[in-house]
Amino acid sequence: VLVNGQACEKISSLDRGLLYGDGVFETIAIGDGVPLAWDLHLARLLRGCARLAITGLDTQALAAEAHELCRGGDRGIVKVMVTRGIGQRGYRPEAGVMPTRIVQWHPWPKYPSGHWRDGVNLRWCQTRLAVQPLLAGIKHLNRLEQVLARAEWDEPRIAEGLMCDTRGRVVSGTMSNVFFVADGVLHTPDIRDCGVAGVARARILQWADQERLACRIDDYTPAALQAAKEVFVCNSVIGVWPVRSLDQVCYAPGALAARIMEALFPLARQAALCRL
Amino acid sequence: VLVNGQACEKISSLDRGLLYGDGVFETIAIGDGVPLAWDLHLARLLRGCARLAITGLDTQALAAEAHELCRGGDRGIVKVMVTRGIGQRGYRPEAGVMPTRIVQWHPWPKYPSGHWRDGVNLRWCQTRLAVQPLLAGIKHLNRLEQVLARAEWDEPRIAEGLMCDTRGRVVSGTMSNVFFVADGVLHTPDIRDCGVAGVARARILQWADQERLACRIDDYTPAALQAAKEVFVCNSVIGVWPVRSLDQVCYAPGALAARIMEALFPLARQAALCRL
Numbered sequence: 001v002l003v004n005g006q007a008c009e010k011i012s013s014l015d016r017g018l019l020y021g022d023g024v025f026e027t028i029a030i031g032d033g034v035p036l037a038w039d040l041h042l043a044r045l046l047r048g049c050a051r052l053a054i055t056g057l058d059t060q061a062l063a064a065e066a067h068e069l070c071r072g073g074d075r076g077i078v079k080v081m082v083t084r085g086i087g088q089r090g091y092r093p094e095a096g097v098m099p100t101r102i103v104q105w106h107p108w109p110k111y112p113s114g115h116w117r118d119g120v121n122l123r124w125c126q127t128r129l130a131v132q133p134l135l136a137g138i139k140h141l142n143r144l145e146q147v148l149a150r151a152e153w154d155e156p157r158i159a160e161g162l163m164c165d166t167r168g169r170v171v172s173g174t175m176s177n178v179f180f181v182a183d184g185v186l187h188t189p190d191i192r193d194c195g196v197a198g199v200a201r202a203r204i205l206q207w208a209d210q211e212r213l214a215c216r217i218d219d220y221t222p223a224a225l226q227a228a229k230e231v232f233v234c235n236s237v238i239g240v241w242p243v244r245s246l247d248q249v250c251y252a253p254g255a256l257a258a259r260i261m262e263a264l265f266p267l268a269r270q271a272a273l274c275r276l
Numbered sequence: 277v278l279v280n281g282q283a284c285e286k287i288s289s290l291d292r293g294l295l296y297g298d299g300v301f302e303t304i305a306i307g308d309g310v311p312l313a314w315d316l317h318l319a320r321l322l323r324g325c326a327r328l329a330i331t332g333l334d335t336q337a338l339a340a341e342a343h344e345l346c347r348g349g350d351r352g353i354v355k356v357m358v359t360r361g362i363g364q365r366g367y368r369p370e371a372g373v374m375p376t377r378i379v380q381w382h383p384w385p386k387y388p389s390g391h392w393r394d395g396v397n398l399r400w401c402q403t404r405l406a407v408q409p410l411l412a413g414i415k416h417l418n419r420l421e422q423v424l425a426r427a428e429w430d431e432p433r434i435a436e437g438l439m440c441d442t443r444g445r446v447v448s449g450t451m452s453n454v455f456f457v458a459d460g461v462l463h464t465p466d467i468r469d470c471g472v473a474g475v476a477r478a479r480i481l482q483w484a485d486q487e488r489l490a491c492r493i494d495d496y497t498p499a500a501l502q503a504a505k506e507v508f509v510c511n512s513v514i515g516v517w518p519v520r521s522l523d524q525v526c527y528a529p530g531a532l533a534a535r536i537m538e539a540l541f542p543l544a545r546q547a548a549l550c551r552l
Binding site: 001003009010011012013014015016017018019020021022025027052053077079081083084089090091092093102104106109127128130131132134135140141142143144145146147148149150151166174175194 | 277279285286287288289290291292293294295296297298301303328329353355357359360365366367368369378380382385403404406407408410411416417418419420421422423424425426427442450451470
């Protein structure tokens with residue numbers, strides 16, 4: 001772990017990242033010793049900082065630290081956090097405080113290769129996402145809703161849970177964005193009111209545009225997903241997981257998920273070909 | 277600062293308090309070398325832990341640590357944080373992880389004595405509180421809404437900002453609960469959908485009940501506060517601040533705020549009598 005460039009596992013207990021969740025983070029897959037899609041992750045991190053008015057981040061130092069931690073390891077995850085830094089007690093952000101940079105290396109998670117090859121089982125979560133446009137889209141450190149949702153199940157056969165917002169619209173998985181195919185159109189929920197604007201989601205939308213696939217970003221009910229022909233979830237680490245079931249509803253293996261894996265997520269494709 | 281009983285200012289950067297805001301806190305006034313209303317603060321902290329399913333907290337150790345830090349100092353603040361502890365990457369709370377206890381001493385904040393004696397100026401915040409019944413009432417570490425609201429103003433003459441939820445109902449101040457008097461009844465907003473169930477708020481409601489004052493907990497629009505005869509804000513550190521203005525609306529000095537200060541918050545009363 002690097003904290004402000006120093007090899008150090010600890011941070012101040014007066015850091016606003018701890019006190020208020022006052023910061024943002026990125027979880028980035030490492031391939032061939034470099035953080036993958038670094039520019040997209042950095043761009044979202046900076047959008048988050050701008051939204052929270054966290055200023056003075058040394059992005060060059062951050063990039064150097066992330067790349068340093070990736071070097072040597074062929075596979076893994078680098079997690080980058082930026083907090084508003086150490087402040088006085090009280091919610092008010094002080095001027096002139098330097099943000100804290102935290103860069104952590106984590107081992108590659110041990111998901112079964114069947115998750116990529118045969119698809120995953122999903123469930124609906126009871127925990128709803130609150131509607132908060134001011135925080136929607138960015139990957140901030142206030143993640144209790146995801147923690148509560150992920151605590152709803154324990155069965156290893158369920159790989160992910162889907163969440164609706166408090167108005168009943170589908171938003172995303174606890175740690176992924178969701179796409180579905182219906183009537184020949186690729187759909188994904190709008191995340192203007194809550195949810196994270198995933199880097200994998202953005203890459204898939206851009207690819208679909210290049211491939212001239214019909215795409216729609218809109219509000220959807222759970223029924224729309226249940227009636228879909230194909231469903232998949234995505235994030236920067238897993239790439240794409242086809243969905244084989246969502247509670248009682250089953251789906252056929254998806255052709256589009258496989259195409260996207262091949263086009264955009266070589267690590268996901270490798271994992272799918274693996275015999276484990 | 278004590279972290280798990282050790283004199284240490286730092287915590288692990290793998291602590292879920294930092295990663296996800298996965299924890300709760302209390303901010304407690306110190307009087308005569310002891311944390312005031314300790315039992316009420318501990319009870320709310322434990323309610324928060326129960327809601328988040330944070331188990332295994334050593335409450336005796338926590339109480340001993342908080343009292344140890346208060347001893348000797350006559351005036352100040354003790355801040356207590358409990359997080360779910362250090363975990364693997366991922367939102368899922370693991371079983372068997374010990375919570376992290378963090379106890380910090382802070383100096384008494386330098387508010388002008390006029391805040392208590394003559395009242396404070398308030399403003400309405402643009403930042404809305406999201407409706408999330410699962411997290412309402414408890415004092416968790418996901419506080420970005422309060423940070424954004426407090427960042428809305430810089431003028432020292434404004435002591436606090438009031439916040440509405442996304443449905444337009446008044447909830448609280450950024451760091452306080454709010455009460456108002458109208459038609460001879462003491463009113464305070466319901467906090468079942470968002471906001472914190474303040475310890476000072478609970479003490480005032482209990483006192484009002486003992487004094488057989490007519491009380492109502494309900495949903496209110498900003499207009500209801502603007503038409504009120506008396507308005508005051510409260511928390512465990514400040515006790516009670518009478519409100520003299522709320523944006524363009526002015527209020528006469530409140531008789532009830534003074535009575536509550538005298539009955540419940542001797543530190544607030546001392547501050548009001550101070551010449552500073």
